[in-house]
Amino acid sequence: MKSIPQSEKPLLLQRLQWIFDPVTHLENTHAECPDIFYSQVMGVEGSVIVSHPQAIQQILTNDRKQFSSPSQYNQLLQPLVGDNSTIMIDGDRHRKRRQLVMPSFHGERLKTYGELTVRITKEVLNQLPTGQPFLGRPTMQSISLKVIMEAVFGITQGERYEKLQRLLGQLTDLFESPVTSALLFFPSLQKDWGSWSPWGKFLRQRQQIDELIYAEISDRRSHQDPNRTDILSLLIEARDEAGEPLSDQELRDELMTLLIAGHETTATAMTWGLYWLHRTPEVKEKLYQELTSLGESPDAMEIFRLPYLTAVCNETLRISPVTMLTFPRVAEEPIELLGYKIEPGTLIMGCMYLTMQREDLYPNPREFRPERFLERQYSPYEFLPFGGGVRRCLGEALAQFEMKLVLATIIANYQLKLAEKQPEKLQRRGFTLAASRGVKLIKLGLLSNNKVVHNDEQQPIRDRLQSVDAIAN
Numbered sequence: 001m002k003s004i005p006q007s008e009k010p011l012l013l014q015r016l017q018w019i020f021d022p023v024t025h026l027e028n029t030h031a032e033c034p035d036i037f038y039s040q041v042m043g044v045e046g047s048v049i050v051s052h053p054q055a056i057q058q059i060l061t062n063d064r065k066q067f068s069s070p071s072q073y074n075q076l077l078q079p080l081v082g083d084n085s086t087i088m089i090d091g092d093r094h095r096k097r098r099q100l101v102m103p104s105f106h107g108e109r110l111k112t113y114g115e116l117t118v119r120i121t122k123e124v125l126n127q128l129p130t131g132q133p134f135l136g137r138p139t140m141q142s143i144s145l146k147v148i149m150e151a152v153f154g155i156t157q158g159e160r161y162e163k164l165q166r167l168l169g170q171l172t173d174l175f176e177s178p179v180t181s182a183l184l185f186f187p188s189l190q191k192d193w194g195s196w197s198p199w200g201k202f203l204r205q206r207q208q209i210d211e212l213i214y215a216e217i218s219d220r221r222s223h224q225d226p227n228r229t230d231i232l233s234l235l236i237e238a239r240d241e242a243g244e245p246l247s248d249q250e251l252r253d254e255l256m257t258l259l260i261a262g263h264e265t266t267a268t269a270m271t272w273g274l275y276w277l278h279r280t281p282e283v284k285e286k287l288y289q290e291l292t293s294l295g296e297s298p299d300a301m302e303i304f305r306l307p308y309l310t311a312v313c314n315e316t317l318r319i320s321p322v323t324m325l326t327f328p329r330v331a332e333e334p335i336e337l338l339g340y341k342i343e344p345g346t347l348i349m350g351c352m353y354l355t356m357q358r359e360d361l362y363p364n365p366r367e368f369r370p371e372r373f374l375e376r377q378y379s380p381y382e383f384l385p386f387g388g389g390v391r392r393c394l395g396e397a398l399a400q401f402e403m404k405l406v407l408a409t410i411i412a413n414y415q416l417k418l419a420e421k422q423p424e425k426l427q428r429r430g431f432t433l434a435a436s437r438g439v440k441l442i443k444l445g446l447l448s449n450n451k452v453v454h455n456d457e458q459q460p461i462r463d464r465l466q467s468v469d470a471i472a473n
Helices: 011-020 022-032 053-060 071-081 091-105 108-127 136-153 159-173 178-185 198-222 231-237 248-279 281-292 300-304 307-319 396-413 455-468
Strands: 036-039 047-050 133-135 329-331 335-337 340-342 347-350 414-418 426-429 432-435 440-448 451-453
Touching: 011 022, 011 178, 022 036, 047 053, 053 335, 053 347, 071 178, 071 248, 091 108, 091 231, 091 248, 091 396, 108 136, 108 300, 108 396, 133 136, 136 159, 136 231, 136 248, 136 396, 136 432, 159 198, 159 248, 178 198, 178 426, 198 231, 198 248, 231 248, 248 281, 248 307, 248 396, 248 414, 248 432, 281 307, 281 396, 300 396, 307 396, 396 414, 396 440
Parallel strands: 047 347
Antiparallel strands: 036 047, 133 440, 329 347, 335 340, 414 440, 426 432, 440 451
């Protein structure tokens, strides 16, 4: 049986490219070894990377049988989320934690988040000065962080929450470049040389965040309210088979996972959405027409179900995916994969980025064309921006809901334009891919009857928007 191919480039060069330019590394290796290749650069020795939908389907549909998904291979995330988050636990404990948390991101809770998301989006966009450039990435991060804080804590106001939001934003911004992201891949660089050093700064910010989270946990334990439906309250009330509650450390780690993963990736996706909509004005116009067809007071769920809006968001996640790889799986028995023999103990990861750039699935994959999602139904192994199987993203429903409502609110109510002509590139940001320059935009004004309302006219229109609240109600 054939041996799994691997790149002939020097290993050191591959590792450096994986950290500092992962997209080029993946594309170059895929060009040498299509569909499947052996890699030693993913932070784990001896990983098999697959991008063919057939192989991904085999892995994800058998990840409780032929494959396991042990958390020990997710150690790169440990400094951020701790040892007790859903990402870092296995087996029955992992399954039950997912069952506990997932209801907070579905059903009636989504409607509550919808009204909140529209309100926060308008508050943030209204504060931006007209005619001056602003960066989309921090703007979207401000919105997504407030939304996830509401989901986790049930409130977005107060000194403790404002401080926590600021620190969480600063913590994730520490890894905004490939250079600082290298700290996460090389444990030898994780040295505390004082507050001036990158890792020392990270540890001190993490400590401040921990103090705020533990203070909130203590307050909630002292004043439990059975009517609260936020995630922290649900986790505090949860009990295992022995009737034991989650420890403070377990609560802290779960909350850190939800807070960081729940805002960082969504902010990046929404930033890319703004970029592609304003880089392809014909798409933006088509979306605007779909939004206005709903009338003045559409329900949030009506917006969520719009077909072209859904296609725009899907195409954004396809052409500029936030994450590159699925969580690692381990072969539990001898397996044949695409005609190659996989030995027990081999680590395997699906490459979401390469799969969603395949020419045979997505003709002209570099073209931003939402219509492809209206013309064809893609399987969960062809379009998989949220991973799949037992480690599929917990917050997928909220992320999609939030992304749609934020982009819909902005396109329906504000006139923006890109401030730069140079195209954005995918660049490593921690474990994710983000826009290299953050997407610089300019707010031209508010929209009223398809016309832009400028400076001196904005205030009465803003008052009218707040009273009508065209999308939230």
